[in-house]
Amino acid sequence: MKWKIDNVKIDNQVVLAPMAGICDSAYRRIVKSMGCGLIETEMVSTRAVMHLNRKTREMLEMTDFERPIAQQIFGSDAESFKSASAYIAENMNPDIIDINMGCPVTKVAVKSGAGSALLKSPEKVEEIIRTVKDTVSVPVTVKIRSGWDKNNAVEIAKIAEKSGASAIAVHPRTRQQRYDIPSDWSIIKDVKDNVSIPVIGNGDIRSCYDAKAMLDMTGCDAIMIGRGVLGNPWIIKQCIDYLDYGIKPERVPSREKLDMFKKHADMIIGNYEDKVVMHKLRTNAAYYMKNLHGSQEIKKKIFQTTTKEELFDLLENYVKTLKY
Numbered sequence: 577m578k579w580k581i582d583n584v585k586i587d588n589q590v591v592l593a594p595m596a597g598i599c600d601s602a603y604r605r606i607v608k609s610m611g612c613g614l615i616e617t618e619m620v621s622t623r624a625v626m627h628l629n630r631k632t633r634e635m636l637e638m639t640d641f642e643r644p645i646a647q648q649i650f651g652s653d654a655e656s657f658k659s660a661s662a663y664i665a666e667n668m669n670p671d672i673i674d675i676n677m678g679c680p681v682t683k684v685a686v687k688s689g690a691g692s693a694l695l696k697s698p699e700k701v702e703e704i705i706r707t708v709k710d711t712v713s714v715p716v717t718v719k720i721r722s723g724w725d726k727n728n729a730v731e732i733a734k735i736a737e738k739s740g741a742s743a744i745a746v747h748p749r750t751r752q753q754r755y756d757i758p759s760d761w762s763i764i765k766d767v768k769d770n771v772s773i774p775v776i777g778n779g780d781i782r783s784c785y786d787a788k789a790m791l792d793m794t795g796c797d798a799i800m801i802g803r804g805v806l807g808n809p810w811i812i813k814q815c816i817d818y819l820d821y822g823i824k825p826e827r828v829p830s831r832e833k834l835d836m837f838k839k840h841a842d843m844i845i846g847n848y849e850d851k852v853v854m855h856k857l858r859t860n861a862a863y864y865m866k867n868l869h870g871s872q873e874i875k876k877k878i879f880q881t882t883t884k885e886e887l888f889d890l891l892e893n894y895v896k897t898l899k900y
Contacts, residue, residue, distance in 0.1 A: 577820060579797055581774055582715035582742040583615075584644050584671050588613040588816045589791065591745070593774055593802030594648040594674065594719065594848035596681075599744040600635070602843035603640045603860075606836070607805065610812035614800070615645045616719075619676045620650030621690075634847070636668050646672035646717060650679060652689040654700075654707040664813070672742075673712055675704060677732070678721040694752035702733055702739045709740035719745040719778075722763045725752040733767045733775075745776035745800055748826045759884040765794040776800050783811065784818035785824055791819070807863025809836065830868055830898045834891055837864040845884065855886055865891070869898055 579586050592599065592607050594616035618804035624632045638645055643727050647670035661673050677689030686693070694701055708715045718736045722729040725772050729746055736744050759779030768775040777790045777799035787799045804811055810828050817823035833881065837860065844856045858890065862875045874894050881887040 579774065581672060581717060584715055586613045587611075588645060589819055590614075590787070590815045590862035591798050591800040591811055592616055592805065592812070593778060593800045594619055594646075594676070594808075595802055596679075598806065600847070601639060601642065602639055602840060602847055603809075604645070605639065605843065606809050606840050607812055608642050610809050610839070611643075611816050612812045615642045615674075616674060616800075617645065618649050618658075619648040619650045619668075619679065621651050621688075622656035624662055625649065628655060628663075636664065638668060638670065644671040646670060648673040648674040648676050648719070650676035650684060650690045651704075651884050652693070655705045658707050658711050659900065661708045661711050665714060665727075669713065670714065672715050672721060673708060674717045674745075675708060675741075677701065678719050678745075678747050680721065680754055686750055692721045692724055695720060695732055695880055697730060698731060698735055699721070702735050705739035705741050706734055714742055715742035717741055717743040720747070721751055722746070722748045722760070723750045723755040723866075724844055725750055727763060729763050730766050730770045733771050737771045737773050741773060743774040743776060743797075745778055746796075747778045749779065761790055762792050764790070764796055768795050768797075774798070778802060781815075784815040787815045788819060807833075807866050809861065827900070829900055830895050833864050833868070834895045837861055838888070840864075841884070842890075854882065854884065854887075861887060861891060865894070870894070 577591055590612055591614040592612050596618045599618040620635050621691045647664050651657050676691055677694045682689040717764035718741045720732055733744050746767050748760045764777040774797040777794050777796035777800045781787050781799055781801050782804040790799050841857055858878050861878050865871045865874055879891055
């Protein structure tokens with residue numbers, strides 16, 4: 577089903593979550609090849625954008641194939657958001673600027689006072705959204721958790737709408753809850769019932785059936801998939817096929833998983849310096865092989881490899897032992 581965020585047309589109700597260290601351009605292109613309606617980048621610090629070293633420039637790179645795409649930024653003060661969003665809008669030309677108000681990690685939320693820490697200060701939420709909205713011409717969206725240590729999602733969502741946000745994504749756990757309890761989808765429904773801008777539901781979507789259940793229960797406009805897509809980009813197509821056409825998913829063969837990893841690996845090798853390539857290759861290989869027969873043992877061996885040739889040989893020999 578097609579929908580819109582302001583003037584940005586989106587072909588289906590599946591959105592890629594902005595996962596740090598995962599959603600680089602290589603993986604975004606893999607996910608887009610599966611038909612993902614809206615792509616979100618990994619979050620980039622507003623302060624880092626202002627200083628703009630090589631790593632930050634790499635993180636900001638995007639291709640037209642990935643569109644429509646939302647660049648997510650995080651920070652703790654309106655002035656840095658203003659500078660960063662202005663630079664990104666002018667130089668990277670994303671379709672949407674997304675503000676992170678949900679990251680729970682200590683480095684971001686506690687030490688930097690950013691991410692989910694902003695949920696403790698509704699007045700700061702309003703100031704930051706208004707500042708970014710006044711700075712850029714593209715739609716501005718916000719991704720939140722349900723709160724810091726208690727649920728204030730509806731309050732924050734209303735502020736976001738009043739401040740000019742064109743959509744809001746809701747992860748229904750507080751910062752204090754991290755990922756330790758099941759997400760409470762009723763919070764997404766409460767937000768949807770209280771704002772008129774599009775609401776994107778996020779949390780515990782591990783299959784196309786979960787996606788349908790969330791849409792049915794909450795009435796949200798789209799679903800956002802995060803951890804469920806790790807090493808499993810097929811979940812994107814499965815969700816689209818099931819939601820739009822009622823097509824049930826089939827099991828992905830191990831050979832297809834290996835071939836997809838190789839395609840992904842080629843992009844990683846072409847995009848990164850040698851010193852980070854092996855880390856990314858090993859991490860992604862472990863994700864792709866997850867849940868296959870004997871995957872725990874092969875995972876240990878994956879992280880012992882030191883060259884891409886050694887890694888590819890290991891995986892090739894492993895897949896040959898599998899029946900499917």
